[in-house]
Structure formats: structure tokens, C-alpha cells
Amino acid sequence: MIARFHWLAGCAGAALIAGATIGTSHAEETGPPALSPLAAAESANDAGAITVTARRRAESAQDVPLAISVVSADTLENTGSFNVNRLQQLTPTLQYYSSNPRNTSLSIRGIGAPFGLTNDGFEQGVGIYVDDVYYARVASATLDFLDVAQLEVLRGPQGTLYGKNTTAGAINITTRQPTFDFEGRAEVTVGDLRFKQAKAAISGPLSDTVAARLAVSSTSRRGTIYNVATDRWINAQDNIGLRGQILFRPNDDLDITLSGDFNKQNAECCGTVFARVGQTQRPLNRQYDALAAAQNYTVVSRNGFDRLTDIDADLNAGNELGGAALRVKWDVGPGTLTSVTAWRYWDWKPANDRDFTGLPITTLSQNPSQQNQYTQEFRYNYSGRRFDFVVGAFGFHQTVRTQGTEQLGPAASRWLLNPGTVAQVPPGSSGCGPSASNQLACDPSVLEGVTAYNDIRLDNTSAALFGQLSWKVTEALTVQPGLRVNYDKKKGLYSRTVFDGAGNPVLFRDANGVLITDPRVAAQRDQLTPQRIEPRFSAWNFSYDFNVSYKVTPDVLVYATYAKTFKTGGINLNGVPNDSSGNPLVQVGSIKPEKVHHFEAGIKSQFWDRRATFNLSAFRTDIRNFQALVNSGAVSTTRGYLANADKVRTQGIEADLSLRPSERFNAYASGTYTDATYVRFTGAPCPPELSGGPSTTPDQANASPAGTPGGVSPASCDISGQRLAGVSKWSLSYGAEVNAPTGLLGQEGQVYLGVDGSYRSRFSSNPSESAYTWIKGYALTNVRAGFRTDSGFDVFGWVRNAFDVDYYEMLSVTSGSTGLIAGQPGDPRTYGLTLKAAF
Known part of the structure; x- marks a missing residue:
């Protein structure tokens, strides 16, 4: 504990020294306020203080004593950041990974969600809120932003101000609201890869007390990977969104807003390319190159950046989200009472190729899902001379x-089962002959047609009381305690029934309860395991935080925060391992809540007549019972299940700088150093180079050296001290824009040139560090040039990934321990033209 405070004190001390060096009083200065580091890319016409609602009341971002990134609508549009995936290039502390909309994860400062396939039984650590409505499904992060006015990325726990408890942070999105003055805006973009995007919104009065707003967005683009098996481009974009709002304002004290939205994606997605092959512990004849040669299979390209694939199963990423909300804001004396009632739904209609090859191994893989959520929040905000507070339910x-x-298909037996040992079967041979010790792999009918049917259900209920008090002890000193009481209850079902190719049930026991030992049946249930569990979880949790802030000068704020919080427990809804008798290990059906201790200190400052803004924060978060994704060590028994790692720590420093010396030039830079580490995790999944062999030893030290064909694999691995997956130690975003007054076609305005870029250092793309799944660091640069007027007309050309950098967004270890690594390459260089108008 003392070491933690010393570490934070050192960082805070450095921040104070920097603030003392650059910070002076500007109470009487009249220079243009500097924009936030992210909003600095806006046009000069939008200069001004950045107002946020992070603490559930409107205030300047520089007065909020927490780490926050603010991105305006203009910044999103000018940089082409129309979804969360592209937003992470503007906010280096945000990490986004998605193999498809369902299997999407969001992390801030390295924490938020386990890296890997999504399990419905646990909560996200990063909350997404749109106009005060919580979006439970992280799939909503894959949708286009729709009629956004401003976006705030809050870093650190947000449990005492927001309805749903979030331990890593929150994305708070505010859309444009109905107006009693008629207004409209439209935007059209065209680009290469047949990129087309159109956005439009119109708002105005229906009567003296009623106003309405309607917004629509549509995006389409050809895929970036060519599938030779289907003669089609895959991983396309095909999104449409619609949002409508009606505001009833009977008097100045009362606003009642009814809103509804509909969003749909229907792209042929999400496929991968061959990235590389690494040696595992499987016998050599059971690894990728030998298995492919034995079936006369040659992948279309071994260079992933040829952007060619030959995956042969159907692909689909049908994703539909929508809902309705009723928000009531009533000014009652010195405070405001807010009620937000909402219903949301999510329909997921997928199809995947889970063997990542052009062979018929897994011929069908899909888990369509339907979600409904209902939320109710009551909140009262009070603002006074000495006290402000928020209380809510x-x-x-x-x-x-x-x-x-x-x-499973006709190639499954050969690919997944063992046709012999290394001594018996030469590398590259089929293994199917008189000397083969196991003829099951040589008989396609063993696994061909074996089918599993899943019935997965979750009922999830939670309730909370929360509040936060701001006490202005003096004009400069404010103390801010917060409390939360939370109850969570989860009830689940995971039921998987399996049938062989002839339609017979695949079971562990016969009608008399005797374990079935037939080798064919054992092989079938090892690949697709029948199971039924009904996990449960319920618990009360109490959390709190305490913040102290001090105004050194009117333009320099220092603050420190401590938070003791939690992420609620969960249940496993992707199956759990079985014991040797075929009984599910029900004791791992639920996972414990995460226990989180968070420390943060920072400084917010403006100087140079408020033409410059510099913010610095240092943080450390310790998590016990970290919720992680593990596997059972078998070839293909489960898709991975949730377990608790003993302890995780993430710590780092974040810095934001923006400069606006004049209306003709602005620049910004944001950087973060993040050290996210498993302090202790002894039962972790092993990397591919240690998997695939017989797990005769539970101790990693007694296993064969990594990548030894035919070697002995540990049942699990100790990855204590390793970095968390998906986290770069260094991340940076930067940008600048210069403009000059000019005229065009009789219109007075500005011609401008802008550049923005991002960099991230290498990161692991596997829950356990593997030599095969490190993604090397990369930098992306985007350029735009155009002409705009004060009346809202804007036309500009743009180039994204201007230097055509080859990079992977994600690498995936394929099932079966064959050594095949599949990849999702990032977008190549793209270019286009955008036309915007407002009236």
C-alpha cells in the first residue's frame, strides 16, 4: 500500500511541478480558450470552452476532477471516426477488438473485458451510455454514431454517478436534441472500395410546446478481403441507422423527451486470412502443414496482406439493435429531477467459419441470440453555493x-483426431494405413455430420442506489465522496445436445448409467461435448470513492481519487469442463466478483492566455479475482469459460496537450503509457506452443519445452508477470490543422489542411503471451484538405492510412492446436470526398 502511494505521489509531484511551471492566473485574460486535446481538430469557428456532463451536470471539462477525453461531432466527422473502432485512434487509452459484433470487447487502461470469445454471463467493465440510457450489449459499439453532438470517454471507475457500475470507465454519448428553431444538416461521402455514406438530420417545432428531430445514417463499403472460394469480397460494411425524438416542453421547468432508434448491419462478415504457422506440442503429423499436405490442401496465400482467403463456410454478421426511451427532466427549486425509462433489444444472426480454412472441418457454426433489456433510473441533481450532490436509483x-x-464436416476426422504417433507416421503422410495405431482419423464418418445444438439462457437483474457529494470547503478546495449499494442476480442455462451423422444422440452414459467407452463415441463427444448446467449467482456489493481537488490558480486544477469498487460476479454460459466420468464441473459454473482498488492523481491546466491546455494523470488499479477467459486444455471441449485470476494490476500515465495560438492553426497530442500485468495467475490457458500434447502433468515446469512435437503439455500455465492481452505499453494520437481565409464560388470561407495520426506499440493478441501472436507496433496517418464557410458548408477530400501500412487488428489461435494462426488485417489506404451542409 505504501509503495502505491509513493508511486502516485511521485507522478502527482511531477504534475504539480509542471503545473507550477506553466500555470498562471488568467482571471482577466480574454484570449480564445484552448480546445480540449481531441476537440482541437475542430474548425476555428467552434472555439470555446468544452462543456461536459460527466458528473451529470453541465460544466467545463477543465473543472471536472477526473481523466476525461472529449470528442465533438465535428472532430468525429472530420477524422472519419464514425464508430468506436475508429474512435480508438483518437483516444489512445481506449482499446477495441472485434472478431464480429457479438465477440467485441472494449477496454480502458487495459481492463474492461476478457480477451477472447464473448460469454454472456459476465458484465462489461466499460459502460456505453447514449442520452443517459445504458447499452448492455457491447455489440452496440460496432454501429455507426448517429446524430452525435458530443462524446466523452471517462477513465476509471464510474459507479457513484452512473446507473450501471463500471470499473474501467464509460463512453458517454450525447446526441443532438430537438429544437424549436428549424434546422437541418446533411452529409454525403464517397470513396474507393465503393464506400458510400450518407447522414441527414432535421429538427424543428411541431407546435409552441412540441419539437421533433429525425436523423438517419447509412454506410456501405466493399469488403477488404477477397474469398476465392465464393468469388466474393468479404468483411464489408452495410449499416443503416434511424433515430427519432419528440420533445414536449409545457413550460421552462419541464422537458419530456420520447426517443426511438433502429440500427441494422447485414454484412458478409467476418472472415480471416492465413497469418502464420507455429509449432505446437501435437505430434508433427497432426500439425497444420502435415495435415494440409495429407489432404492435398494448399491455402490460397500465406501472406495475409495479399488479403486473400478461401474459407468455405457461410459468413454473416446480421446485427440489429434498437429501442425506445422516455426521459423526463424537471427543474424543482435548486435541483433537477430526472427519470429515464428505457427498453432495448438486440438480435444477432451470425454464421462463421470456425476452422479458418478452406477444408470442410467445421461446416456450420452459428449462435443466433436475442436480448431484451429494461432500465429505469431516477436521479436528483442539486447545485448550491457550497454543496452539489447527485443521488439516484x-x-x-x-x-x-x-x-x-x-x-462437423468430412475433413473433421483427419484434422482433429490422431492417426498415429510421430514414430509411426512420417511427417506429411496421411497416417492412414496398416501401421496406423488409430484408424478413427482415417474414417470420415466418425465426425462427419456430428452436430451440436445449444440452448443458452440468461436472466440478469440488478438494482442500485448511488450518490455523490461535492463540498466546496473553500473557493479553491473541494472534497467529493461517493457511495453505491448494488444487488445483482443472474440465472442461467447452458444445454448442449449432440448427435452423430446418423442422428443418434452422443452421450456419456447409456440407459443404465454405465459410462460409454466406445472409441467412436468418445471421439465425437471430445469434439462436441454434451452438457447441461444451470449456474446461478447473486450478491450484494458496497463501493465508494473519494476525490479531493484544489484550484491552484483559476486555470490550474489538481486532484486525487481513491475508489474501492467491484465488478459483479458472473456465470459461465459457454460450457464448463467435465471430469473423467463426464460430469460437468459445476463448481466453476459461477465466478466471483472482481475487487477493485483504484488510485489516481492528476493536473488540469491552461496557459498562454488559454491558448494551450495541458492535462496529466497518473493511475493505478489493483484487481483481485480478475475475470478472465480460460480453456480446459482439451482439443475442442469448450469454447473457453470464465475463471478468476488471483490478481491483476494496471498502472500508467496519460498526457494531453492542445495548442491554439490563433484561429488559423491548432494542434493536439495525447499519449499514454500503460503497464497492465497479471500479478498472479496460475491456472491460465497455455499458449499454442505449449498446447496439443497429452496433459499428463499439471506443472508447467515438468512439461516438454515449448514447440516440441509430440511433447507433454501442462494442463494449465502460470502467466504471472505477463502483460494483459490487447494492451500496448505506449499509445499516441496527434493532429494539427492550418487554415487561411479565402473565397470560392462567391462564398467567403476558409481553405484548410489537416493531419491526424495514431501510434501503438506491440501487443499480445492471445490471453497468454505467445511468440506467434504478438502484433508489432504500427502508426497510421490520415490527411484531409478542404473548404468550409461560416454558414455550415464544408467540402473536403481525405486519405486514411495514407502510407498504406500493413497491420493486423487481431490474431486468433485456431482450435485443434495445429499451429495455425488466423489474422484480421486492418484497413488498407482508402480515400474519398465528403460534402457537408447545415441550414
Whole structure:
């Protein structure tokens, strides 16, 4: 504990020294206020203080004593950041990974969600809020932003101000609201890869007391990977969104807003390319190159950046989200009472190729899912001369219903089963002959047609009381305690039935309860395991935080925060391992809540007549019972299940700088150093180079050296001291824009040139560090040039990834321990033209 405070004190001390060096009083200065580091890319016409609602009241971002990134609508549009994936290039502390909309994860400062396939039974650590409505499904992060006015990325725990408890942070999105003055805006973009995007919004009065707003967005683009098996481009974009709002304002004290939205994606997505092959512990004849040669299979390209694939299963990423909300804001004396009632739904209609090859190994893999969620929040905000406070109550109920189907094809036996040992079968041979010790792999009918049907259900209920008090002890000193009481209850079902190719049930025991030892049946249930569990979880949790802030000068704020919080427990809804008798290990059906201790200190400052803004924060978060994704060590028994790692720590420093010396030039830079580490995790999944062999030893020290064909694999691995997956130690975003007054076609305005870029250092793309899944660091640069007027007309050309950098967004270890690594390459260089108008 003392070491933690010393570490934070050192960082805070450095921040104070920097503030003392650059910070002076500007109470009487009249220079243009500097924009936030992210909003600095806006046009000069939008200069001004950045107002945020992070603490549930409107205030300057520089007065909020927490780390926050603010991105305006203009910044999103000018940089082409129309979804969260592109937003992470503007906010280096945000990490986003998505193999498809369902399997999407968001992290801030390295924490938020386990890296890997999504499990419906746990909560996200990063909350997404749109106009005060909590979006439980992280799939919403894959949708286009729709009629956004401003976006705030809050870093650190947000449990005493927001309805749903979030331990890593929150993305708070505010959309444009209905107006009693008629207004409209439209935007059209065209680009290469047949990119087309159109956005439009119109707002105005229906009567003296009623106003309405309607917004629509549509995006389409050809895929970036060519599938030779289907003669089609895949991983396309095909999104449409619609949002409508009606505001009833009977008097100046009362606003009642009814809103509804509909969003749909229907792209042929999400496929991968061959990235590389690494040696595992499987016998050599059971690894990728030998298995492919034995079946006369040659992948279309071994260079992933040729952007060619030959995956042969159907692909689909049908994703539909929508809902309705009723928000009531009533000014009652010195405070405001807010009620937000909302219903949201999510329909997921997928199809995947889970063997990542052009061979018919897994011929069908899909888990369509339907979610409904209902939320109710009551909140009262009070603002006074010495005290401000927020108190609230939040209720949440969610149902998820999933119906999964997975089927194995004629190549499954050869690929997944053992046709012999290394001594018996030369590398590259089929292994199917008189000397083969195991003829099961040589018989396609063993696994061909084996089908699993999943019935997965979740009923999730939570309720909370929360509040936060700001006490202005003096004009300069404010103390801010917060409290939260939370109750969570989860009830689940995971039921998987399996049938062989002839339609016979695949079971562990016969009608008399005797374990079935037939080798064919054992092989079938090892690949697709029948199971039924009904996990449960319920618990009360109490959390709190305490913040102290001090105004050194009117333009220099220092602050420190401590938070003791939690992420609620969860249940496993992707299956759990079985014991040797085929009984599910029900004791791992639920996972413990995370226990979080968070420390943060920072400085916010403006100087140079408020033409410059410099913010610095240092943080450390310790998490016990960290919720992680593990596997059972078997070849293909489960898709991974949740477990608790003993302890995780993330710590780092974040800095933001923006400069606006004049209306003709602005620049910004944001950087973060993040050290996210498993302090202790002894039962972790092993990397591919230690998997695939017989797990005769539980101790990693007694296993064969990594990448030894035919070697002995440990049942699990100790990855204590390793970095968390998906986290770069260094991340940076930067940009600048210069403009000059000019005229065009009789219109007075500005011609401008802008550049923005991002960099991130290498990171692991596997839950356990592997030599095969490190993604090397990369830098992306975007350029735009155009002409705009004060009346809202703007036309500009743009180039994204201007230097055509080859990089992977994600690498995936394929099932079966064959050594195949599949990849998702990032977008190549793209270019286009955008036209915007407002009236």
C-alpha cells in the first residue's frame, strides 16, 4: 500500500511541478480558450470552452476532477471516426477488438473485458451510455454514431454517478436534441472500395410546446478481403441507422423527451486470412502443414496482406439493435429531477467459419441470440453555493436467449483426431494405413455430420442506489465522496445436445448409467461435448470513492481519487469442463466478483492566455479475482469459460496537450503509457506452443519445452508477470490543422489542411503471451484538405492510412492446436470526398 502511494505521489509531484511551471492566473485574460486535446481538430469557428456532463451536470471539462477525453461531432466527422473502432485512434487509452459484433470487447487502461470469445454471463467493465440510457450489449459499439453532438470517454471507475457500475470507465454519448428553431444538416461521402455514406438530420417545432428531430445514417463499403472460394469480397460494411425524438416542453421547468432508434448491419462478415504457422506440442503429423499436405490442401496465400482467403463456410454478421426511451427532466427549486425509462433489444444472426480454412472441418457454426433489456433510473441533481450532490436509483433487467448450432464436416476426422504417433507416421503422410495405431482419423464418418445444438439462457437483474457529494470547503478546495449499494442476480442455462451423422444422440452414459467407452463415441463427444448446467449467482456489493481537488490558480486544477469498487460476479454460459466420468464441473459454473482498488492523481491546466491546455494523470488499479477467459486444455471441449485470476494490476500515465495560438492553426497530442500485468495467475490457458500434447502433468515446469512435437503439455500455465492481452505499453494520437481565409464560388470561407495520426506499440493478441501472436507496433496517418464557410458548408477530400501500412487488428489461435494462426488485417489506404451542409 505504501509503495502505491509513493508511486502516485511521485507522478502527482511531477504534475504539480509542471503545473507550477506553466500555470498562471488568467482571471482577466480574454484570449480564445484552448480546445480540449481531441476537440482541437475542430474548425476555428467552434472555439470555446468544452462543456461536459460527466458528473451529470453541465460544466467545463477543465473543472471536472477526473481523466476525461472529449470528442465533438465535428472532430468525429472530420477524422472519419464514425464508430468506436475508429474512435480508438483518437483516444489512445481506449482499446477495441472485434472478431464480429457479438465477440467485441472494449477496454480502458487495459481492463474492461476478457480477451477472447464473448460469454454472456459476465458484465462489461466499460459502460456505453447514449442520452443517459445504458447499452448492455457491447455489440452496440460496432454501429455507426448517429446524430452525435458530443462524446466523452471517462477513465476509471464510474459507479457513484452512473446507473450501471463500471470499473474501467464509460463512453458517454450525447446526441443532438430537438429544437424549436428549424434546422437541418446533411452529409454525403464517397470513396474507393465503393464506400458510400450518407447522414441527414432535421429538427424543428411541431407546435409552441412540441419539437421533433429525425436523423438517419447509412454506410456501405466493399469488403477488404477477397474469398476465392465464393468469388466474393468479404468483411464489408452495410449499416443503416434511424433515430427519432419528440420533445414536449409545457413550460421552462419541464422537458419530456420520447426517443426511438433502429440500427441494422447485414454484412458478409467476418472472415480471416492465413497469418502464420507455429509449432505446437501435437505430434508433427497432426500439425497444420502435415495435415494440409495429407489432404492435398494448399491455402490460397500465406501472406495475409495479399488479403486473400478461401474459407468455405457461410459468413454473416446480421446485427440489429434498437429501442425506445422516455426521459423526463424537471427543474424543482435548486435541483433537477430526472427519470429515464428505457427498453432495448438486440438480435444477432451470425454464421462463421470456425476452422479458418478452406477444408470442410467445421461446416456450420452459428449462435443466433436475442436480448431484451429494461432500465429505469431516477436521479436528483442539486447545485448550491457550497454543496452539489447527485443521488439516484437504478434498476436493470436483461434476458438473453441463444440457439446455437455447430456441425462437423468430412475433413473433421483427419484434422482433429490422431492417426498415429510421430514414430509411426512420417511427417506429411496421411497416417492412414496398416501401421496406423488409430484408424478413427482415417474414417470420415466418425465426425462427419456430428452436430451440436445449444440452448443458452440468461436472466440478469440488478438494482442500485448511488450518490455523490461535492463540498466546496473553500473557493479553491473541494472534497467529493461517493457511495453505491448494488444487488445483482443472474440465472442461467447452458444445454448442449449432440448427435452423430446418423442422428443418434452422443452421450456419456447409456440407459443404465454405465459410462460409454466406445472409441467412436468418445471421439465425437471430445469434439462436441454434451452438457447441461444451470449456474446461478447473486450478491450484494458496497463501493465508494473519494476525490479531493484544489484550484491552484483559476486555470490550474489538481486532484486525487481513491475508489474501492467491484465488478459483479458472473456465470459461465459457454460450457464448463467435465471430469473423467463426464460430469460437468459445476463448481466453476459461477465466478466471483472482481475487487477493485483504484488510485489516481492528476493536473488540469491552461496557459498562454488559454491558448494551450495541458492535462496529466497518473493511475493505478489493483484487481483481485480478475475475470478472465480460460480453456480446459482439451482439443475442442469448450469454447473457453470464465475463471478468476488471483490478481491483476494496471498502472500508467496519460498526457494531453492542445495548442491554439490563433484561429488559423491548432494542434493536439495525447499519449499514454500503460503497464497492465497479471500479478498472479496460475491456472491460465497455455499458449499454442505449449498446447496439443497429452496433459499428463499439471506443472508447467515438468512439461516438454515449448514447440516440441509430440511433447507433454501442462494442463494449465502460470502467466504471472505477463502483460494483459490487447494492451500496448505506449499509445499516441496527434493532429494539427492550418487554415487561411479565402473565397470560392462567391462564398467567403476558409481553405484548410489537416493531419491526424495514431501510434501503438506491440501487443499480445492471445490471453497468454505467445511468440506467434504478438502484433508489432504500427502508426497510421490520415490527411484531409478542404473548404468550409461560416454558414455550415464544408467540402473536403481525405486519405486514411495514407502510407498504406500493413497491420493486423487481431490474431486468433485456431482450435485443434495445429499451429495455425488466423489474422484480421486492418484497413488498407482508402480515400474519398465528403460534402457537408447545415441550414
